Amino acid sequence: MESFRGKLLLATPELLDSNFFRTVILVLEHTNEGAIGVVLNRPSDLYSVDVLPKWNLDEDSYSLLHWGGPVQEESLLALGLSHELAEEHLNEGLGRIRVVNLNPETLDMTSMITARLYSGYAGWSAGQLSAEISAGGWIVTDLADTDPFYETPEELWTTVLSRQKGLVSKLAQYPDDPRMN
Secondary structure, eight states: OOOOEEEEEETTTTTTTTTTTTOOEEEEETTTEEEEEEOOOOEEEEHHHHOTOOOOOOOTTOOOOEEOOEEEEEEEEEEEESSSOOOGGGGSSSSEEEEOOOOTEEEEEOOOEEEEEEEEEEEEEEHHHHHEEEEEEHEEEEOOOGGOOOOSSSGGGHHHHHSGGGGGGGGGGSSGGGGGG
16 A cells, blocks of 8 residues: 655545545545545634634744644644754654644644644545545645645645646646636
8 A cells, every 4th residue: 555644635626525625635644544634725713822722832823723624623733843854753754744742731832943733634544545546536746844834825725736747737727616717
């Protein structure tokens, strides 16, 4: 089985499920048992400190909570961008991106440049993600360390598609509703 851990999944324009329409998902784990990812481009209208008061990080203290996916939306997950790539993380496939421990007693963001808080996540059962990719529901691409922290997350789908090679990059110009074209 090919693991897509550390890869981005870009919803193809034909994926019309409202949960995943034009989403960019970072795959955090992918094994024979299934996969877990987080939607990177859906900010909510809530502030992170409103749902996690300890989330009081200098410039990010008023950042918006992001919707990470339809599974366990009441759960919180945070991603942080580390200052450097530590040796113990070389084989994790996530580069300088870390899943942050949100335990209030140990929440320490001093080693992070920035971080973002997500509610919920995306999940797939055994074989489901590979089947969806084979069926053309997702485009698999490489992750840039800054993707989860993109300043205008609503534009991330178009931005990531635009940096691809060949015809895939043209999908960035695909209209929301091709019938209106």
